[in-house]
Amino acid sequence: MRHVIIGNSAAGVFAAEAIRRTRPDDTVIMLTDEDVPAYSRCLTSYFIAGLVSEEDMAIRPPDFYQRHSIDINYGCRVEGVDIRATMVYCASGRTISYDRLLVASGARPVFPDIPGISARGVHGLRTLRDARDISSRAAPGAPAVVVGGGLVSLKTAYGLLERGLQVTVVVSSSRVLSQVMDGVAAGMLQRRLEEHGMRFLLGQDAAEVSSSAEGEVTGVVLTGGTRLPAHLVVVGKGVTPNIDFLRGTPVAVNRGVLVNEYLESSVPGVYAAGDAAEAQDLLRKEPAINAVWPNATAQGELAGCNMAGERQAYRGSIAMNSVNFFGLSAITAGLNRAEGDGYEAHTWQDAARNDYRKLVFTGDxxxxxxxxxxxxxxxxLTSLILGEVRLGDRKEALIAGDRILM
Incomplete structure (x- = not known):
């Protein structure tokens, strides 16, 4: 049997390993438009900061593909899939047949449709190539503008600050991390970054990118008319799944590829995992893309098992995020911003120690x-959420901060 995996990151690698464990004699082919072996995308901002090397980012040893008899194809951009013919078409003109197909192609940055956005020196951050390009322009003392107030934006801004750049973060909403955590927690992280020299402009957005006659970025014009000088601009306005190659196919798509509990799409034999897949959210009980590394690895492994002939059901994912800025750590999981009927939130704060805790319950x-x-x-806490544990009278102990036995 021929298993073709589009993608070479967390979901793709874990799927390939799962297939190989169960079906040692099957053919496993991986396609990636990048030029390097699998690496941790979570570390790209730390690479920009100069805290890790490319070698540190590798998630498997150099001989991984050979040792597992995986046919890895670098620089292979997929342009289309013929479901009837069970063929994958690459931009190079190559065609590859499959018996089982996994879409683990991840996501790509979304750029705003504003004048000048294609100037040299304007980047998104998703791949190692992006991180290399950003790092090559990160001249100490130079002005940099980061557009967006999400987690990727702040991690990138942190990396640039560590490299000695003058960093301004432009946020369209009234606060940073509005889609990740509540205002108290976000404010604590913002203040930590401000203490180290980062500048924030809230309630504004980029309206135009200015450039030189040679096409090099020189600044950003905001919606209010303010002009910010910039030697480097990084845009972090969200991502969208890399699934354009599925257009015109019968594979059902919403934001990502819609999959069932076996991570199989509406077309039998075609699976999806990771940031390209819209799978069950454990808590909301509806399809969602919870685009974080642990979810991608879990989905990839289970999809690989099912491609190899097993029948394992996926219980669902939860949203999770973690960050550390200059020694101040923050972790969120689940419905941490849920409010209203059916939800009960309990908070505790020690401002002097920079400690904050928020727990959200539905019943017990x-x-x-x-x-x-x-x-x-x-x-x-994550285990309690994933296990959907009913706490009973242990709930009050958890709220009080006591250690509880699961």
Whole structure:
């Protein structure tokens, strides 16, 4: 049997390993438009900061593909899939047949449709190539503008700050991390970054990117008319799944590829995992893309098992995020911003120690949390959410901060 995997990151690698464990004699082919072996995308901002090397980012040893008899194809951009003929078409003109297909192609940055956005020196951050390009322009003392107030934007801004650039973050909403955590937690992280020299402009957005006659970026014009000088601009306005090659196919798509509990699409034999897949959200009980590394690895492994002939059901994913800025850690999971009927939130804060805790419950089940400062209980709390544990009278002990036995 021929298994073709589009993608060479977390979901793709874990799927390939799962297939190989179960079907040692099957053919496994991986296609990637990048030029390097699998690496951790989570570390791209740390690469920009100069804290890790490319070698540090590798998630498997150099002989991984050979040792697992995987046919890895670099620089292979997929342009189309013929479901009837079970063929994948690459931009190079190559065609590849499959018996089982996994779409693990990840996502790409979204750029705003504004004048000048294609100037040299304007980047998104998703791949190692992006990180290399950003790093090559990161001249100490130079002005940099980061557009967007999400987690990727702040991690990138942190990396640039560590490299000695003058960093301004432009945020269209009234606060940073509005889609990730509540205002108290976000404010703590913003203040930590400001203490180290980062500048924030809230309630504004980029309206235009200015450039030189040679096409090099020189600045950003904001919606209010303010002009910011910039030697480098990084745009972090979200991502969209890399699934354009499925247009015109019968594979059902919403934001990502819609999959069932076996991570199989509407077309038998075609699976999806990771940031390209819209799978069950454990808590919301509806399809969602919870685009974080642990979810991608879990989905990839299970999809690989099912491609190899097993029948394992996926229980669902939850949203999770973690960050550390200059020694201040924060971790969120689940429905940590949920409010209103059916939800009960409990918060605790020690401002002097930069500690904050928020627990969100539905009845006696923990469904979300935010930890800033002391994050040592994150593992236990995540396990309670994933296990959908009914706490009973242990709920009050958890709210009080006591250690509980699961």
């Amino acid at each position: 089940r923990l469904v979300g949390y935010t930890l800033v400062g002391d994050t040592r209980r994150a593992g236990t």
